[in-house]
Amino acid sequence: MQQASRRDFVIRLASVAAVAGAGTALTGCLGDGGDSVPPQFSFGVASGDPLVDRVMLWTHAQFPDSSVDVALTWEVASDAAFTAMVSSGSAVAAAATGHTVKADAGGLAPGREYFYRFRFGVHSSPVGRTRTLPAAGASQVSMAVMSCSNFPAGFFHAYSEVTRSGAQFALHLGDYIYEYPTGVFTGLNAPAERLQANPATELITLSDYRRRYAQYRSDPDSKVMHAALPLIAIWDDHELANNSWVAGAQEHDPSTEGAFNARRDAAIQAWHEWLPVRSPNPANLRSINRSFDFGGLLALHLLETRLLARDRPLEVQELVNPATAAAARATLASATRTMMGREQLQWLQGRMAASRATWEVLGQPVLMARMTFPVSVLQHLNPANTSPAAVAAGQQAVTEYLTALATQAQAPASLTAAQRALLDPVQNPQLGYNLDAWDGYPVEREMLLGMARQLNKRLVVLAGDTHNAWASRLTLMDGTVVGNEFATQSISSPGLEEYLIGLTPVQTQQIFRGVVGDLRFADTGRRGFLLMEFTPQHARGTWHFVSSVKTRTYTLDTSQSLSVSA
Incomplete structure (x- = not known):
């Protein structure tokens, strides 16, 4: 997709995200789903873990003031108007998974851009854009590398900039959420409108973790980024608790917070529910190490470094x-x-x-x-x-x-x-x-x-x-x-x-x-993300720095880059 059309798509995504809640909350519309009130797609859509012929699709769908399951269909097309359908299927946003739903959409071609959505009768989720991995012989791959997204510490300007960077894929290396209670680890001069954590307490239970993911995913910049690029993700420690390891965490106290394994399992379940990932080992959800082959140009191996085997970190x-x-x-x-x-x-x-x-x-x-x-x-x-x-x-x-x-x-x-x-x-x-x-x-x-x-x-x-x-x-x-x-x-x-x-x-x-x-x-003073570009000749990293995450206005600096030769 050319840059102009990419910007147009991002603008459309932002518009859809802004009105999605209102558009899906209309009453009195009897859709094919048979309910007078359609479900709300309050957190947009996402895609992830792309392969050459398939990609994971994600959304959250829930009827207002209801905990019943929501039966959906999903659609993948080669155009944003969905006139050229490529793949479709059904999926359920179940109460058992916090009304999140994932579908493994197959039948796709390598190295292609696609559009996708979820439907409930005549009602639709926002439209997302995704991409499959390239076939053998790839000559260029670009990915936005991200980490440490802390809602109360500042605005997610970098997420928005990712969609304008030209990246084909997104890679999040952990600390996707933070587990702290309100007022902890917000940094200096954090925006007042973002200081209140949901829930206000430290995260312990499955309900706690689900609510915190919902808060982070309600952010408009987050919605736009997730809808614009396929995401590959790994966790670090704050998806569970600070400096966690196989048998505990620096800030977990069993005497007041219960068994560590119960908290760990709750955090892991919520991560799998809210991230558009393909679970490589459903029998052991801690095993999230996996590999992706980008057309023979690069092999990306994701490592699990916290909960499978890590010994206690020293101080x-x-x-x-x-x-x-x-x-x-x-x-x-x-x-x-x-x-x-x-x-x-x-x-x-x-x-x-x-x-x-x-x-x-x-x-x-x-x-x-x-x-x-x-x-x-x-x-x-x-x-x-x-x-x-x-x-x-x-x-x-x-x-x-x-x-x-x-x-x-x-x-x-x-x-x-x-x-x-x-x-x-x-x-x-x-x-x-x-x-x-x-x-x-x-x-x-x-x-x-x-x-x-x-x-x-x-x-x-x-x-x-x-x-x-x-x-x-x-x-x-x-x-x-x-x-x-x-x-x-x-x-x-x-x-x-x-x-x-x-x-x-x-x-x-x-x-x-x-x-x-x-x-x-x-650079120890600025926030943002890293754009990695790979060719057969070189690997280049360009750091995209935003001038501030404390204010709604900011500028972007992309002047710092480094290249290594093959």
């Missing part, structure tokens, strides 16, 4: 506190410590070995690149330490370390004893600042990267989670470069600019660039 203070450091560092270096689990790692090895794609792409939530700091600096990187004295001490520690690095590079003979101590890996070891990411699971990361190198793959890793934009080289412990990582900034969650008090985003970026050797790009 930085465990590594720097003399009372706990030895035990924590031994745990960190353990050969059995895992994020993915051996079964999933073997699955990935099999997929990558069988793939003949130009690019092997891992879609997963957290940073894989090394982002380590010396202990002398790390002990000051505590967002809770906001006093002037603490900020000054942190800045001094950074300055001393960067000065030692510069002296070593330019005049090593003039290093002082104190500087030599700062650069001594035994006296001042390098440790990860974000141990919830792959820096907290270094042995398994080495196994994964070593596997990619052994298979001679062109590796690109996509990540989210940190709310900031990054690009890094992926290296083995011996420094061998194995691939590249592109990390997207958040849709709306606050970044380091709101937590490293006393430092401007430019200063923060300079510190990271100075200390982290593998880092190639950083």
Whole structure:
């Protein structure tokens, strides 16, 4: 579709989304469904998990003030007017699934754009647009990479911009919702009209999670984005609870919040209900790792890194506190410590070995690149330490370390004893600042990267989670470069600019660039999304930054990009 027609379609989607509730709430219309009051399609439509011949379709349909099931038909056509029908079928928006409904629409052709809708008699949902994966021989693929969409923290401007970016597909890498109660983790100067969470409490039950998804999906920018592009998604932790792992979560208290597994299962069910995903293993809804072949150009492998096997994330203070450091560092270096689990790692090895794609792409939530700091600096990187004295001490520690690095590079003979101590890996070891990411699971990361190198793959890793934009080289412990990582900034969650008090985003970026050797790009002050474009020759990431998520008006900056060659 040409850009002009793409914009026209987005405008039509926005108009439909605005009037959908009113248009479907009319009474006195006896449709083919046999009810005088048609169901409401209050949350629009979505599509996802495209294959070469099929795609998942999604909607939510419910009669006003009623909990009865809603029998629907779905239609796929090659034109927006639905004069050239391609596929159709029936589906039920059942009370058992919170009145969400999904259909696996088959009989489609590779690399084609389609239009779809759900119907109840003469009444129709909004119209969505989707696309199948390309057939073999694809020469170009583009996808919008997103993460960390936090409703009360700001407007979803980035979702709207995704529809204008030229992306063919959308990829959400987790933290699609946040589980916090009203007033928690909204950031500074959040829009007052978005502060009230629904429900107001922290999410625990299935009803809680369903209501929170409904709030997020009521957002007009979210509706437009979901209707405009097929979505591929993976979860991170906030779809359940902060820093979750296989047997618990940092902020889950069994004594007041009940059994963790009950909360986990409720969160997982709601995710499967509200996302247009194809469940690869209905017998185990935690198993959402899956692969997509984009016409031999790239193979996208989604990894589950939370609930299948992950060991408890360590805390930085465990590594720097003399009372706990030895035990924590031994745990960190353990050969059995895992994020993915051996079964999933073997699955990935099999997929990558069988793939003949130009690019092997891992879609997963957290940073894989090394982002380590010396202990002398790390002990000051505590967002809770906001006093002037603490900020000054942190800045001094950074300055001393960067000065030692510069002296070593330019005049090593003039290093002082104190500087030599700062650069001594035994006296001042390098440790990860974000141990919830792959820096907290270094042995398994080495196994994964070593596997990619052994298979001679062109590796690109996509990540989210940190709310900031990054690009890094992926290296083995011996420094061998194995691939590249592109990390997207958040849709709306606050970044380091709101937590490293006393430092401007430019200063923060300079510190990271100075200390982290593998880092190639950083922006720690702006929200948005990442547009990835793949060709046989290169993989290019362009960060789309919105100037503000706190106000309804904003500007867009797309000047930052980075390309790697095949």
